[in-house]
Amino acid sequence: MAAGQGDHKFWILGVDDEPQNLEILEEILGDQFELTLVSSGRACLDEANAAPPDLILLDVNMQGMDGLEACRRLKAEPNTSDIPVIFVSAYSKLEERLAGYRAGGDDYVTKPFDDEELLIKVKLALAAKRQLDSLQQSSTDALDVAQTALSVSGEAEALLHFLGAAYPLNSRADLGKSMLDMFECYGLRVVLRIEGEDGDLYLSHEGDVGPLEQEVLEMGPDDGRFIDFGRRTLAKYGGVSVLIRNMPVEDVNRHARWKKNLEIMLQISNARVVGIDNEQRLQRQGETLLRMQDLTRNILSDMRNANDSSEGVSRSGVERIIDQMDLLLDAVESEVGRQ
Structure with missing residues (x-):
């Protein structure tokens, strides 16, 4: 049954070797979606290759072919590679979720099922799939144009343009927007993480960036390294990480060249992040010095007034001076703590 639009229900393929879990999926999802339920990784591949569903709910731990291997095989085939996969498992450790993502999964749901969580994740995945489907042709056209227009010299020119555009920027948000624009020139769809003190x-x-993709970016490779899984590539340099969703793996030369360009781009971006941090730190230091200057003037003024008074320094006057000195010390300690 092919996926439909309008009044047609989305078609979901549920895969689990426990009959009770398949019954639960039917109970939670059966009223809102068309469901096909199978009990093995091999049956999952057969169903998906015969007619790709809109979404696959895939158990991780199954006899024979497990869910991770089934997902890797799905993602390796052109006619099934774009089907969103939500893994289902009784295990929920971060390394297990990351293993699912590296195999090509899009999200993770733990057993026993929470009805609301499962429905929300299914609907989010289907909405994202529908959006990607509607943009697929335009994205393909953009990538074709980029691949044709960006010769080796054109790619170098694009990097130089990014270098010139990045250095005047004074916020992470502006830098991130410039990076997205740069990737768009290459026809690449990405997720970015830019680390910051705040x-x-x-x-x-x-x-939106989902929690699993955030975890993948946070657990990314060491600086200057790449991790490839299918058409997705994860890279990091300093405080900047990127997950590319559609690397041109079919063109070996372009793939290798764009990886080199990506490395240069991440170095440029990280250098600008360091610059932004330093500029903001200097601004905070200047503001702290001005506050310290004002507090010092107030303390000296209070002490001078107390000296000129025939009654000397009152108890309340002493307490006020001590309070102001505490504020001064707090300002100094706060700034030192940021270094």
């Missing part, structure tokens, strides 16, 4: 910034061409 929290990390996540950006993508699709808008």
